[in-house]
Amino acid sequence: MDGNKLDWNALERDLVAWRRDLHKYPESAWTEFRTSSLVARRLEKLGYGLTVGLDTVELSAVMGRPPRSEIDAHIQRAIRQGGDAEWIDKMREYPGVVAALKTGRPGPVVSIRFDMDCVDVDETKLPSHRPNEEGFASVNDLLMHACGHDAHTAMGLGLAAVLTAKQDDLKGEIRLIFQPGEEGCRGAYAMTQKGVVDGSDYFLAMHIGGGVPSGVFGLNSLGYLCTAKFDVEFTGRTAHAAGAPHEGHNALLAAAAAALSLHGIAPHRDGSLRVNVGVLSAGTGRNVIPGKAFMKAETRGQTQKIADYVYERAQKILQGAAAMYETEVTVVKTGAGTDAAGDAPLVAKAGEAIRETGLFREVLETVQGGGSEDATWMMRRVQELGGQATYLALGSNIAAPHHNGCFDIDESSMILGVKALAAIVGKLSQ
Ligand SMILES: [Zn+2]
Numbered sequence: 103m104d105g106n107k108l109d110w111n112a113l114e115r116d117l118v119a120w121r122r123d124l125h126k127y128p129e130s131a132w133t134e135f136r137t138s139s140l141v142a143r144r145l146e147k148l149g150y151g152l153t154v155g156l157d158t159v160e161l162s163a164v165m166g167r168p169p170r171s172e173i174d175a176h177i178q179r180a181i182r183q184g185g186d187a188e189w190i191d192k193m194r195e196y197p198g199v200v201a202a203l204k205t206g207r208p209g210p211v212v213s214i215r216f217d218m219d220c221v222d223v224d225e226t227k228l229p230s231h232r233p234n235e236e237g238f239a240s241v242n243d244l245l246m247h248a249c250g251h252d253a254h255t256a257m258g259l260g261l262a263a264v265l266t267a268k269q270d271d272l273k274g275e276i277r278l279i280f281q282p283g284e285e286g287c288r289g290a291y292a293m294t295q296k297g298v299v300d301g302s303d304y305f306l307a308m309h310i311g312g313g314v315p316s317g318v319f320g321l322n323s324l325g326y327l328c329t330a331k332f333d334v335e336f337t338g339r340t341a342h343a344a345g346a347p348h349e350g351h352n353a354l355l356a357a358a359a360a361a362l363s364l365h366g367i368a369p370h371r372d373g374s375l376r377v378n379v380g381v382l383s384a385g386t387g388r389n390v391i392p393g394k395a396f397m398k399a400e401t402r403g404q405t406q407k408i409a410d411y412v413y414e415r416a417q418k419i420l421q422g423a424a425a426m427y428e429t430e431v432t433v434v435k436t437g438a439g440t441d442a443a444g445d446a447p448l449v450a451k452a453g454e455a456i457r458e459t460g461l462f463r464e465v466l467e468t469v470q471g472g473g474s475e476d477a478t479w480m481m482r483r484v485q486e487l488g489g490q491a492t493y494l495a496l497g498s499n500i501a502a503p504h505h506n507g508c509f510d511i512d513e514s515s516m517i518l519g520v521k522a523l524a525a526i527v528g529k530l531s532q
């Protein structure tokens with residue numbers, strides 16, 4: 103099929119169908135087995151060379167994966183809900199797909215990242231919410247594509263089809279990276295450490311929505327905060343609350359003291375920082391000195407230096423609070439993201455490509471990205487190795503903020519996203 107003969111209307115219908123299918127069966131970080139298997143099956147048919155699952159991650163760098171004992175249940179659900187059992191088997195308990203289109207002609211390596219995971223939030227039951235109205239709301243409790251990664255995955259599949267159709271016009275290699283676990287910044291680091299972006303001359307990532315309206319495209323998203331996510335466990339000693347309180351070592355009080363102190367970390371002269379203790383649980387009974395306490399916390403900083411500062415202070419507070427109550431503390435890092443900025447020459451080329459399409463009423467040089475984003479590890483790695491990277495923003499009118507149970511996208515943005523990426527890839531691999 104020649105690029106000019108692509109049936110864009112059919113592709114647009116496919117994008118909506120894929121997105122709605124993924125929306126109905128959301129999977130959270132490190133459990134995207136159904137999603138990955140359907141991606142792999144489709145891309146294999148299109149002729150891409152595939153690396154999947156365990157072969158796409160560095161095990162020692164995996165963060166925030168559910169316990170091994172839970173993985174099988176996720177795999178069984180994925181198969182029940184229409185996943186491809188053969189591909190899931192090949193993944194060996196780790197989701198993720200890296201697909202390469204090698205043109206056979208000398209030229210640059212262009213890598214593009216698509217994230218696949220959902221958010222841990224319950225989708226609204228409101229009848230007016232379109233996924234309810236049109237029958238594609240999440241069927242998995244407490245899981246929802248409330249960030250638009252269903253659309254990202256669908257656009258990755260769409261781009262794969264366009265590139266195959268246009269491959270006679272392309273040079274070098276195009277690598278499509280379908281990443282697990284972006285939420286909580288859990289997946290990109292392990293893939294980066296495995297080398298999935300190594301050798302890339304150019305790297306692109308793109309997010310839908312994010313406060314940018316439909317018809318607008320951003321070339322360089324900035325301002326992602328560097329972050330660390332961590333689980334904390336305090337272990338003390340239980341005792342009778344009245345009979346022998348002096349024999350107890352109170353883990354609840356250690357955790358509570360730590361929580362208050364963490365939120366009191368001094369600001370930094372050089373920029374902003376954030377701390378949040380999002381979960382705190384402790385104790386077993388009213389008349390028992392609590393022997394265990396559990397905390398989920400995160401720190402963020404405007405630069406890596408500030409993020410390191412607030413993380414290190416946090417560790418001292420945890421140690422100090424543990425010592426104060428004669429408890430033990432263990433900390434497990436469950437996620438991390440850094441900062442990154444687009445390279446001017448790549449941003450300029452992308453801008454040229456986007457303007458030539460005439461698809462967008464407005465093209466923004468920079469966009470202020472919110473929160474944190476772990477594709478920054480991939481950007482940083484590519485830049486360190488001498489390549490160029492940028493993080494794109496695809497405008498889409500959203501029904502509610504990201505991570506909200508009423509979130510929904512403007513689906514007509516997806517075909518624009520595919521055309522935009524195809525145009526940029528076309529410009530880079532000339
Ligand atoms: Zn998100």
Ligand SMILES: [Zn+2]
Nearest residue numbers: 249250251309
């Ligand atoms: Zn997101």
